[in-house]
Amino acid sequence: MGNKVTDDQPRVYFDCNKCPAYCCSVYERVQVTKRDITRLAKHFVVSFETARRRYTKLHAGERVLRRVADEIFPETCMFLDQKKRACTIYHARPAVCREYPDRSRCSYYDLLQFERRQQDDPNVIPLVQITFREVKAKTVNDENGSERVWEWEPEKKR
Ligand code: SF4
Ligand code: SF4
Numbered sequence: 606m607g608n609k610v611t612d613d614q615p616r617v618y619f620d621c622n623k624c625p626a627y628c629c630s631v632y633e634r635v636q637v638t639k640r641d642i643t644r645l646a647k648h649f650v651v652s653f654e655t656a657r658r659r660y661t662k663l664h665a666g667e668r669v670l671r672r673v674a675d676e677i678f679p680e681t682c683m684f685l686d687q688k689k690r691a692c693t694i695y696h697a698r699p700a701v702c703r704e705y706p707d708r709s710r711c712s713y714y715d716l717l718q719f720e721r722r723q724q725d726d727p728n729v730i731p732l733v734q735i736t737f738r739e740v741k742a743k744t745v746n747d748e749n750g751s752e753r754v755w756e757w758e759p760e761k762k763r
Contacts (some may be wrong), residue, residue, distance in 0.1 A: 624690070624717060639698065
């Protein structure tokens with residue numbers, strides 16, 4: 606029998622220990638604040654400036670964690686243990702990592718479970734890439750009437 610879940614316990618339907626760490630890998634940007642850099646500096650016992658230079662970079666005007674080539678995805682966070690697929694700075698990780706996914710389900714975990722069932726393979730890892738586009742809605746009128754269509758803006762580097 607599993608653990609009894611009571612109403613004052615948050616229900617969580619994903620298990621990061623069974624996931625290849627999509628969230629650490631598919632996003633180009635893991636945003637860091639001054640507070641995050643201060644925490645990193647304390648963790649590694651280095652100055653704020655050293656932590657900022659060594660562990661972060663500017664990406665489209667935003668300060669983010671540095672990334673490295675990965676064994677599964679094209680890139681991942683420099684702090685991911687690529688064998689264990691776990692964070693090596695868990696107690697010093699940035700606020701965005703602490704908050705993610707900020708709900709009871711994780712879409713990447715759902716996708717992983719879905720594909721493992723579909724492929725009938727408990728070890729398969731679906732590779733996904735996420736990108737963001739701006740879209741504009743407009744109404745097109747022709748002989749068939751009016752239709753709402755979406756116009757894609759050119760891809761933006763984030
Ligand atoms: S993608 Fe979801 S399940 Fe996987 S490590 Fe991140 S939060 Fe956990
Ligand atoms: S700091 Fe840790 S939790 Fe955050 S992206 Fe990097 S490996 Fe993942």
